[in-house]
Amino acid sequence: MSRAIVTKVARATLRSLQGTSRNTRITSTPFAAAALLPRATVPRFYSTAGPNGNMITPDKQPVQPKEEAAPTVVRAATELTDDEYHKLADQYMDRLVTHLEELQDEREDIDVEYSAGVLTVSFDDGIGTYVINKQPPNKQIWLSSPKSGPKRYDYVALGDGQNEKEGTAKGEWVYLRDNSTINQLFRDELQIDLSMPVGHYGEEEA
Structure with a gap:
């Protein structure tokens, strides 16, 4: 359902409710309107984090943290007489x-x-x-x-x-x-x- 249709349905619902119950104050905000719509029309928000807190790339593959490189062995000259x-x-x-x-x-x-x-x-x-x-x-x-x-x-x-x-x-x-x-x-x-x-x-x- 497009956004324009959703808005029209929400406004029509608000006018219907205001006509049946004038003592009830209804705030015409997007969230209030969305609450009156069927569940299928309510937008959903998705997290970009994976199950272990790793970020998800566009191909839906978790990004693994880079492993630290092994430390380089530093040699020093031996003191000799x-x-x-x-x-x-x-x-x-x-x-x-x-x-x-x-x-x-x-x-x-x-x-x-x-x-x-x-x-x-x-x-x-x-x-x-x-x-x-x-x-x-x-x-x-x-x-x-x-x-x-x-x-x-x-x-x-x-x-x-x-x-x-x-x-x-x-x-x-x-x-x-x-x-x-x-x-x-x-x-x-x-x-x-x-x-x-x-x-x-x-x-x-x-």
Whole structure:
């Protein structure tokens, strides 16, 4: 039923009532008129909230609250004495040189040189040369990549307590800007897995 028809019916009803009972005062407001109409003509109001208080979208699907993102793990460099730094850095550099020299024996496109604490790894297929060296004043290991540029790695212990930072197996050299490690860089840029045990390539060829 249209709004105009509803209004006419309401006015006619009011005039009829006023004619039968002059002592009764009836207020001609929309709500009063609506109260006199049949139930089917009374407008209804609907809530936009779902059964659990969630809002309803136009397609009548409740909007679920967004889940909070997991907190980002923030790493910090481990405080090292000069002796601890040299021990950890030398252990890592020695293992890195051994691993890459072993890989050099299996591949003709790699040239590895280690002199005066500077390790260079060159690739003949146009990749370029990686340079890795200790940086004692900052207690870091520096790496220059032809693909991603220079990076400075700090030693980060994986456990709490001073005794747990001894040995490279319980810590990593980490680029603190993005929490990546030297091992990850070699894996991502060169597909070389430095986490494999020394001797892996020779055993693979046997």
